[in-house]
Amino acid sequence: MTTTAPTQPATRRLNTSKAMVEAIAQEMERDETVVYLGEDVGEYGGIFSSTTGLLERFGKDRVIDTPISETAFIGLGIGAATEGMRPIVELMFADFMGVCLDQIYNHMAKIHYFSGGNVKVPMVLTTAVGGGYSDGGQHSQCLWATFAHLPGMKVVVPSNPADAKGLMTSAIRDDSPVVYMFHKGIMGLPWMAKNRRAIDVVPEGEHLVPSGKANVVRPGTDVTVVTLSLSVHHALDVAERLDGEGVSAEILDLRSLVPLDREAILESVGKTGRLVVVDEDYLSFGLSGEVAATITDKDPSMLKAPVQRVTMPDIPIPYAHDLEYAVLPRQERIEAAVRRVLA
Amino acid sequence: MSTDVSRPAPVPAPTDAGSPAPELPDDVRARLYETMVLSRTFEEAILREYHADKGPGFDIGKGLVPGEMHLSAGQEPVAAGVCAHLTTDDAVTATHRPHHFAVAHGVDLKKMTAEIFGRETGLGRGRGGHMHLFDPETHFSCSGIIAEGYPPALGMAFAFKRRGTGGIAVAVTGEGAANQGAFHESLNLAALWKLPVVFVVEDNEWGISVPRTASTSVPSNAVRAAAYGIPGERVEHNDVDAVYAAAERAVGRARAGEGPSLIEVATLRMWGHFEGDAQGYRADLESVSALDPIPLYETRLREAGVLDDAAVARTKEQATEKVEAAVAFAKDSPVPDVADVMKHVFAEEDR
Numbered sequence: 001m002t003t004t005a006p007t008q009p010a011t012r013r014l015n016t017s018k019a020m021v022e023a024i025a026q027e028m029e030r031d032e033t034v035v036y037l038g039e040d041v042g043e044y045g046g047i048f049s050s051t052t053g054l055l056e057r058f059g060k061d062r063v064i065d066t067p068i069s070e071t072a073f074i075g076l077g078i079g080a081a082t083e084g085m086r087p088i089v090e091l092m093f094a095d096f097m098g099v100c101l102d103q104i105y106n107h108m109a110k111i112h113y114f115s116g117g118n119v120k121v122p123m124v125l126t127t128a129v130g131g132g133y134s135d136g137g138q139h140s141q142c143l144w145a146t147f148a149h150l151p152g153m154k155v156v157v158p159s160n161p162a163d164a165k166g167l168m169t170s171a172i173r174d175d176s177p178v179v180y181m182f183h184k185g186i187m188g189l190p191w192m193a194k195n196r197r198a199i200d201v202v203p204e205g206e207h208l209v210p211s212g213k214a215n216v217v218r219p220g221t222d223v224t225v226v227t228l229s230l231s232v233h234h235a236l237d238v239a240e241r242l243d244g245e246g247v248s249a250e251i252l253d254l255r256s257l258v259p260l261d262r263e264a265i266l267e268s269v270g271k272t273g274r275l276v277v278v279d280e281d282y283l284s285f286g287l288s289g290e291v292a293a294t295i296t297d298k299d300p301s302m303l304k305a306p307v308q309r310v311t312m313p314d315i316p317i318p319y320a321h322d323l324e325y326a327v328l329p330r331q332e333r334i335e336a337a338v339r340r341v342l343a
Numbered sequence: 344m345s346t347d348v349s350r351p352a353p354v355p356a357p358t359d360a361g362s363p364a365p366e367l368p369d370d371v372r373a374r375l376y377e378t379m380v381l382s383r384t385f386e387e388a389i390l391r392e393y394h395a396d397k398g399p400g401f402d403i404g405k406g407l408v409p410g411e412m413h414l415s416a417g418q419e420p421v422a423a424g425v426c427a428h429l430t431t432d433d434a435v436t437a438t439h440r441p442h443h444f445a446v447a448h449g450v451d452l453k454k455m456t457a458e459i460f461g462r463e464t465g466l467g468r469g470r471g472g473h474m475h476l477f478d479p480e481t482h483f484s485c486s487g488i489i490a491e492g493y494p495p496a497l498g499m500a501f502a503f504k505r506r507g508t509g510g511i512a513v514a515v516t517g518e519g520a521a522n523q524g525a526f527h528e529s530l531n532l533a534a535l536w537k538l539p540v541v542f543v544v545e546d547n548e549w550g551i552s553v554p555r556t557a558s559t560s561v562p563s564n565a566v567r568a569a570a571y572g573i574p575g576e577r578v579e580h581n582d583v584d585a586v587y588a589a590a591e592r593a594v595g596r597a598r599a600g601e602g603p604s605l606i607e608v609a610t611l612r613m614w615g616h617f618e619g620d621a622q623g624y625r626a627d628l629e630s631v632s633a634l635d636p637i638p639l640y641e642t643r644l645r646e647a648g649v650l651d652d653a654a655v656a657r658t659k660e661q662a663t664e665k666v667e668a669a670v671a672f673a674k675d676s677p678v679p680d681v682a683d684v685m686k687h688v689f690a691e692e693d694r
Contacts, residue, residue: 067535072528075494076501079512083434083482083502102491111484115477116468117686117693119484152688175690
């Protein structure tokens with residue numbers, strides 16, 4: 001970890017994983033109560049490079065490999081947080097939440113409320129999400145709506161290196177539990193197909209992106225595409241293509257589900273009158289419905305056309321490449337939805 | 344292949360009590376008795392208030408104390424014996440049947456009672472209720488989910504060890520919880536990292552209506568400690584002196600940096616799983632009152648000359664005074680303002 005060295009140019013570019021690690025390292029430097037716990041986060045550096053170099057820099061007392069016991073070590077993080085530490089605990093895949101969900105939603109998320117605000121749980125739960133590399137239906141889900149549905153935890157999802165750093169810094173400093181979900185497809189890993197924007201300029205030094213502030217990544221006037229994570233990049237690809245046809249698409253990166261920046265959604269749709277929601281999580285009872293309801297609860301007459309939702313259908317994620325790509329919310333499906341909403 | 348894997352030290356065989364109760368100093372025994380009496384007096388008052396206005400018939404959601412109520416009468420020896428070795432710098436994570444441990448650990452009786460009554464002055468401003476008591480002053484918490492209080496105890500111990508506070512964590516479950524994954528994961532991790540934890544299993548023989556013999560493959564959960572290379576000890580006969588002695592060993596080990604231990608105590612659930620439980624599944628109910636550990640201990644202490652009529656009367660009077668003051672405080676306290684119901688989900692909403 002030398003990314004904070006002053007000799008580097010102000011426009012240095014990092015991949016998302018390095019940006020995320022930089023935030024963790026800076027906060028560990030700043031606050032000795034920050035520790036990182038999880039499976040293969042030490043020597044290995046995190047299966048998706050979420051902790052590369054941290055062990056060498058901070059030692060095994062602060063970057064701690066755990067047994068494969070998610071209930072025990074996530075619960076350990078909770079207890080440590082209630083006693084004044086700021087643990088970051090990694091659940092290797094969001095798909096594994098089932099083996100430890102009780103600690104997450106019945107304990108991590110509820111203790112502050114149950115205590116009437118007397119006990120804080122300043123903890124970050126990090127987890128890898130997303131498919132697109134044939135890892136099958138137990139290692140490819142996003143599931144952020146499940147975390148967001150259960151009250152008491154913030155849920156943030158970066159789409160690019162700068163936000164990965166800024167959201168992580170804010171998450172670590174937050175006195176509430178934050179679930180930080182990083183998509184494997186945006187990490188910029190050498191062994192996985194990567195988005196061209198997975199390596200980008202990252203501010204040096206302290207950089208905070210607050211939770212609950214959506215980002216207009218591309219302004220437009222004809223249609224609003226509300227999305228997050230890897231889908232931001234697919235939506236940008238589509239917007240750039242349609243630009244040549246005179247279609248002006250505004251792309252809103254939510255950055256967080258909890259808190260949800262409803263104002264930004266309303267403002268953008270108020271301007272464009274058309275809404276496409278792109279979500280790599282499941283269709284039913286999830287984010288896409290929540291975003292659509294944000295509009296209809298306020299004023300359905302804002303919409304000039306029915307809302308289009310591009311999401312994972314309600315099926316387990318299939319393994320075969322063609323099957324998986326048929327159901328992922330990728331460029332072709334997003335483009336078709338934009339054309340439908342404009343028709 | 345590494346060859347320098349260090350071998351864990353041999354584990355002492357689980358001691359299966361029956362071992363004669365140790366002779367404890369008189370003042371220690373008098374204190375254990377006081378703690379048990381205070382706990383029972385408290386629960387009798389809660390029982391009275393709980394049932395005072397549930398009628399006609401029985402409506403669980405009605406009254407000054409609404410909701411499910413799990414009382415711990417009969418299990419006082421476990422809490423009294425263990426908590427006698429703790430200070431309020433040590434943590435306790437208790438179960439859905441938490442009152443005896445809260446009382447024995449020194450949780451403020453008024454704030455706890457107010458929480459059970461759902462008042463703004465309660466430990467959690469009426470957001471938690473009797474299964475979700477959180478007291479940062481004494482590092483006390485509990486959980487309504489079986490065995491899930493174990494993992495946070497590891498974290499409390501971890502934080503104490505890091506910060507060098509000298510504190511330890513005591514994690515409590517019932518015997519039914521010892522079949523949950525969280526129990527086994529926690530024993531393994533605490534043993535692996537030598538965390539200063541004492542695991543306590545209250546074997547009251549009943550997981551709601553299912554007897555231990557129908558739920559658990561071993562006669563004693565103490566033997567399960569061997570699977571994790573830590574000492575396991577079973578205390579028979581709901582004997583507070585024996586619990587005290589076992590806890591002294593376990594707490595001493597934890598404080599000395601030698602890691603966790605497990606104590607299982609054969610105890611007694613005198614009342615139902617929850618209030619309103621008719622206990623039709625229990626054939627042993629007639630014998631229960633004769634096994635009440637508090638009069639039994641009182642008799643033992645009288646015979647040993649530790650207590651006399653005056654001391655017993657004084658202990659009971661003091662307990663009643665404290666408890667009734669707590670009940671009056673709860674009743675006089677305001678209910679939470681409904682306008683504030685959305686507050687305290689996140690830290691910045693604390694105001």
